[in-house]
Structures are given as C-alpha cells and as structure tokens.
Amino acid sequence: MSDKSDRRDFLVRLGLGAGVVGVGLQGVASLRSLVPNVSYDPPTTVKLGPPHDFPDGLKFLPDERLFVFREGKTFHAISAVCTHLGCTVRAEALPQPETAEVDGRPVRLTHRYLCPCHGSRYRGDGQNLSGPAPRPLAWYRLTVAPDDGQLVVDLADEVDRDFRLTVA
Amino acid sequence: MALLKRKADPAAPGVHPQPLWSFRPRSDRESGDAIVANFVLHWFPAKVARASLAWGYSFWLGTASAALLLLLVLSGLPLLFLYVPSVERAYASVKDIEYVVTFGAWIRSVHRISAHLMVAVVFLHLVRVFLTGAYKNAAGGGQHREWNWVIGVVMLLLTLFLSFTGYLLPWDQLAFWAVTVGTNIASSIPLVGPQLRELMIGGREIEQATLIRFYVLHVIVLPGGLGALLAYHMWRIRKDGGLAASDLDAPPERPRPEPVVPTKTYSLLGVARGQSPVIRASALEAPDTTVNAVPDLTRRAAIVTLGTIAIVSILAVVIRSPLEEPANALLTPNPAKAPWYFLWLQEIVTDTTFRVGSFTLNGAFIGGVVLPGLLLALLTAWPWFDRSPAHAAGRWFPASRRRQNAVFLLIVVGILLLTFVGMFMRGPYWQLFWPWEAWPEIPSRI
Numbered sequence: 031m032s033d034k035s036d037r038r039d040f041l042v043r044l045g046l047g048a049g050v051v052g053v054g055l056q057g058v059a060s061l062r063s064l065v066p067n068v069s070y071d072p073p074t075t076v077k078l079g080p081p082h083d084f085p086d087g088l089k090f091l092p093d094e095r096l097f098v099f100r101e102g103k104t105f106h107a108i109s110a111v112c113t114h115l116g117c118t119v120r121a122e123a124l125p126q127p128e129t130a131e132v133d134g135r136p137v138r139l140t141h142r143y144l145c146p147c148h149g150s151r152y153r154g155d156g157q158n159l160s161g162p163a164p165r166p167l168a169w170y171r172l173t174v175a176p177d178d179g180q181l182v183v184d185l186a187d188e189v190d191r192d193f194r195l196t197v198a
Numbered sequence: 199m200a201l202l203k204r205k206a207d208p209a210a211p212g213v214h215p216q217p218l219w220s221f222r223p224r225s226d227r228e229s230g231d232a233i234v235a236n237f238v239l240h241w242f243p244a245k246v247a248r249a250s251l252a253w254g255y256s257f258w259l260g261t262a263s264a265a266l267l268l269l270l271v272l273s274g275l276p277l278l279f280l281y282v283p284s285v286e287r288a289y290a291s292v293k294d295i296e297y298v299v300t301f302g303a304w305i306r307s308v309h310r311i312s313a314h315l316m317v318a319v320v321f322l323h324l325v326r327v328f329l330t331g332a333y334k335n336a337a338g339g340g341q342h343r344e345w346n347w348v349i350g351v352v353m354l355l356l357t358l359f360l361s362f363t364g365y366l367l368p369w370d371q372l373a374f375w376a377v378t379v380g381t382n383i384a385s386s387i388p389l390v391g392p393q394l395r396e397l398m399i400g401g402r403e404i405e406q407a408t409l410i411r412f413y414v415l416h417v418i419v420l421p422g423g424l425g426a427l428l429a430y431h432m433w434r435i436r437k438d439g440g441l442a443a444s445d446l447d448a449p450p451e452r453p454r455p456e457p458v459v460p461t462k463t464y465s466l467l468g469v470a471r472g473q474s475p476v477i478r479a480s481a482l483e484a485p486d487t488t489v490n491a492v493p494d495l496t497r498r499a500a501i502v503t504l505g506t507i508a509i510v511s512i513l514a515v516v517i518r519s520p521l522e523e524p525a526n527a528l529l530t531p532n533p534a535k536a537p538w539y540f541l542w543l544q545e546i547v548t549d550t551t552f553r554v555g556s557f558t559l560n561g562a563f564i565g566g567v568v569l570p571g572l573l574l575a576l577l578t579a580w581p582w583f584d585r586s587p588a589h590a591a592g593r594w595f596p597a598s599r600r601r602q603n604a605v606f607l608l609i610v611v612g613i614l615l616l617t618f619v620g621m622f623m624r625g626p627y628w629q630l631f632w633p634w635e636a637w638p639e640i641p642s643r644i
Contacts, residue, residue, distance in 0.1 A: 066401055071403045095528070115562050117530040120532065120627075146531065146627055149548060151627075161548070162565075164562075
C-alpha cells in the first residue's frame with residue numbers, strides 16, 4: 031500500500047471518528063440535560079399542627095399521605111403509601127380493637143389498611159399480611175417543633191415500630 | 199385513464215412527465231409507471247402475488263393499523279392546538295375539548311377510539327403473522343423476514359407506550375395513578391430503579407416535569423419513531439419479496455452473483471440491483487399468480503383504509519370519551535384499574551410477590567419487569583427458535599407448526615383470561631368477585 035492511500039485511509043477514519051464522537055457527545059449532553067440538578071419537590075419535613083388538635087385514635091393527613099395516631103400523650107405516624115407500587119392505602123376501622131405484640135410491646139390496633147390498586151392488606155401497625163406488598167408500611171419520625179410546638183413529621187426518616195413521641 | 203395528461207416532448211429516460219399517476223392503468227407499462235412515478239407507491243412492488251392479496255390470508259390487519267395511525271395523526275393535530283400540557287390547565291383544556299370546542303368531543307373520541315383499536319389491531323396483526331409463520335423465509339431466497347418481525351415487535355411496544363403516554367395527558371385520576379404505578383414498576387428494578395424513575399418523572403414527585411416529559415414523548419418522540427419504523431417495515435416487505443404467501447406460488451430463486459457493471463440505465467420497472475430483480479423475475483415468469491399492484495393492491499388498500507376511517511368516524515359519534523375526576527394525589531380510586539390492554543400486567547404484578555423465608559421477591563419487579571421482559575425477549579427471538587420447514591410459511595395452521603402455534607395461542611388465551619379477570623372480576627380493594635356479584639358499599643372518602 032502506498033503512502034498516499036494510507037493517508038487517505040487515515041483521513042477517512044479520522045473524519046468518521048470525529049463524526050461519531052461529535053454525535054455521541056450531543057446525545058450524552060441531551061440525555062444529561064434531562065436529569066434534574068435542582069429539586070423543586072416539597073420538603074420532607076412538614077409541620078402537621080399543634081398536638082392537642084389531634085383526636086385520640088387515627089387521623090389521616092391526605093397531603094402527607096400519613097396516618098397519625100394519638101393515645102393520650104403519645105404519638106406515632108404510619109405512612110399510607112403502599113410498599114408495592116405506591117398507591118394510597120385506606121384505613122378501615124376494625125369492629126373490635128385488637129391488641130398485638132409488636133417488637134416486644136403490646137400495641138392496640140384499631141384499624142387495618144387495604145390498597146385499592148392490587149389488594150395488599152396491612153395490620154394496624156403496618157405489618158403486611160397478604161397481597162403483593164413486599165414490606166410493612168413505613169413508620170416516620172415525629173418531633174415537636176422548637177418554635178411553635180407543632181407536631182413535625184420527617185418523611186425521609188423511617189423509624190422502628192417501637193417509636194413513640196411523648197408530648198408533655 | 200390518466201388524471202392529468204400533458205402534451206409534451208417525449209421525456210428523457212428516468213424522467214416521469216406526469217405529475218399524477220393512473221388509477222386505472224390500461225397497460226402493464228402504465229401500471230408499473232404508477233409505482234415508479236409516485237412517492238408513496240414506491241413502498242409497493244409493481245407486481246404482487248395474487249395469494250398475498252387474499253382477504254382471508256392477512257385480513258389486511260397491517261393496513262388497518264396504518265390507517266388507524268393515519269387517523270391518530272390527523273385527529274391529534276387539532277388536539278395539539280387545543281391541549282395545554284400544564285398540570286394546572288391540562289384537565290381544564292381537555293374538559294374544554296370535550297364540552298366547549300365545536301366537534302371537540304368527536305375529534306377526541308376519534309383519537310381515543312383509534313388508539314384503542316390500534317392496540318387491538320396491531321396485536322391481532324402480530325397473532326396473524328405468528329400463526330401463518332410469516333416471518334419465515336423461503337429456502338435459499340436470501341430473504342430476511344425475521345428482522346421485519348423484530349421491527350414489528352418494537353412497533354407494538356411503541357404503540358403501547360403511545361397509549362400509555364396518551365392517557366396520562368388529561369391529568370385526571372386515571373392518569374395520575376397510572377403514572378404512579380407505572381413509574382414505581384420501573385423503580386422496583388434493583389440498583390438503577392430509583393434513578394430511572396427520577397429520570398422518567400423528572401424529579402421525585404409526579405408534577406409538571408412529569409407531564410411535559412410524557413407529553414413530548416407522546417407528540418414527537420414516539421410517533422416520530424413509529425412513523426420511521428412503519429416506513430421501514432413496509433419497505434422491508436418489498437425487499438423480502440412480498441408477504442410470505444407470495445413464496446407459495448413463485449418461490450424466489452437463489453441470488454446469482456452478478457458482475458458489477460457501471461451503468462446509468464434503469465431496468466423496465468426502475469428497480470435496483472440485488473435481491474429485488476431476482477424476485478421480480480420469478481414473479482414476471484408466473485403471470486397466472488401475479489397481478490399488477492396498481493390497481494389490484496391499491497384498490498384493496500384503499501377499501502381497508504376508507505373502511506377503517508368510516509368505522510372509527512361512526513363509532514366516535516356513538517361512543518363518548520370518559521374523563522375522570524381531576525388528578526388527586528390524595529385519593530386513589532377504589533378499585534384503581536389500568537386500561538384494558540394493561541390489565542393482564544396489573545393482574546401479574548398482583549400475583550407475583552413471593553416469600554422465600556425472610557426474603558421477599560417484589561411482584562412489582564417479578565411481574566412488572568422480569569416476566570414481561572422474558573415474554574418479550576422470547577417473542578422477539580422466536581424466528582430463530584422456529585425450526586419448522588420453509589414451506590410452512592404463509593399458510594394458516596400448517597401441521598409442522600402445530601405445537602408452537604398451540605403454545606402461542608395458549609399464552610394469548612392466558613393474557614386474554616387475565617384481562618377478563620381484571621376487567622370484570624376485580625372489585626374494591628382489588629378483591630375477586632364474580633362478574634354478576636354486586637360490590638359491597640365502600641365509603642368513597644374517609
């Protein structure tokens with residue numbers, strides 16, 4: 031092969047290579063631009079209102095998709111987001127409150143949860159009983175806001191099922 | 199009769215002076231001319247096998263799908279002017295289309311009915327092609343029909359994605375919960391799932407970023423891709439020597455190596471070198487089994503297209519398109535049902551959560567990703583597994599393909615059964631009821 035055709039060959043490869051790299055980079059840039067750098071999602075820490083506004087028993091907060099339970103001075107919160115595919119479960123009151131042993135301490139169960147999308151069922155403490163749900167419903171940390179004493183939930187902070195917040 | 203005749207000098211070779219073509223050609227020459235002179239008709243060969251035109255062979259399901267796509271594009275255009283892709287205004291704009299815009303309800307209904315029919319017809323088209331083994335090649339003909347099958351499977355997927363992205367746009371309850379469930383299925387994929395979901399919905403919550411993504415996919419990306427693949431799908435049929443039924447009467451000859459001769463002369467019918475002239479030659483040698491594409495094929499294609507348009511137009515007068523309550527992130531409908539063509543998937547994700555000891559396999563991943571993925575992979579690769587003889591192609595229910603046809607039909611019936619269960623036997627909280635059983639009263643709000 032002569033030097034001339036070597037050079038031609040090289041230039042053709044160079045041109046094609048440059049073209050492929052150029053188009054490839056455009057593609058990568060286009061895809062990367064679709065990955066958001068700033069999140070405009072609502073904050074995960076939400077004020078829920080003064081503790082004394084909550085009735086004894088269950089209160090459903092649709093905006094946070096959260097069940098808040100009050101027993102006298104203690105509070106806990108269970109997520110209403112089904113662990114299967116994210117539909118909002120509904121609470122159904124039991125005809126008779128039951129007591130179950132959860133993580134070594136008795137819990138009074140007044141409701142059960144049912145999912146309208148694929149039929150998962152959960153016990154009152156969020157334990158998955160039947161249907162396709164792979165995990166129990168999440169429990170979230172409750173705190174009291176230092177400024178105005180409102181109940182605060184952190185939807186990014188999952189806690190164990192023995193978590194209770196006691197409000198003085 | 200030529201539509202438009204121009205008294206002019208005889209044209210140079212390769213130049214077609216007639217701006218339009220003849221619907222009723224008086225000679226083979228004029229018939230071939232119609233194909234060569236017309237941009238759209240270039241899809242077709244000049245001569246087609248009589249067997250491939252039979253109504254009872256293909257049922258013209260592919261043509262009907264293409265006609266439905268045409269209707270979808272045409273009815274989509276006015277909707278494009280009327281619909282506003284914003285979470286605040288999407289629902290109201292669809293409501294306006296339905297109740298305020300003149301003919302709006304009809305146009306939306308044409309669009310919706312065409313979409314539903316397209317899913318059904320494209321699926322039936324796939325069933326037909328499988329049962330007749332139409333992805334098979336004649337022995338030694340140099341054809342590659344199996345790749346047109348692969349393209350067809352991709353087009354089926356695009357059709358389903360188009361439907362999915364389409365029913366999100368009204369931003370009603372159906373839309374919101376369909377995105378929630380659909381993107382959570384993606385999220386269940388190990389390792390990359392959550393990032394994939396974030397990319398799909400443009401954040402962590404289903405919001406404006408989500409709607410605009412699905413909107414752009416629905417109006418530009420997916421229809422563009424489908425249109426390009428449709429053109430290629432049609433062109434491949436011609437390059438592979440027509441429908442598989444064509445090979446029954448005139449099997450293609452083995453391609454002969456031909457010396458490359460530099461020339462500017464076109465053959466009589468203006469076809470390129472390579473595979474086509476060989477097939478064309480065998481077709482021309484069998485005048486009893488072939489007919490001119492113009493008008494025999496074009497007439498039937500026109501009948502199917504006009505018939506499809508007529509049926510959809512009339513159905514759209516009778517059937518109104520539903521619009522559910524506005525999207526409400528706070529309340530999942532009970533039961534929350536997917537559209538009919540996804541109900542079998544909804545059934546599968548319901549039934550495929552398995553517990554092995556303390557380890558749980560999530561139904562969202564098994565039923566939503568793994569099982570449909572395997573089914574799809576098998577479907578795509580089936581032409582390479584199919585070991586039946588070449589002469590089994592292009593016939594309904596040949597004995598040599600009995601077993602694979604039976605298994606295929608079993609899977610189809612299974613999917614239809616699951617669809618039936620989801621449609622008629624699932625009530626509140628996705629519980630099983632007989633179709634004639636009344637559902638219990640469930641308070642709609644708590």
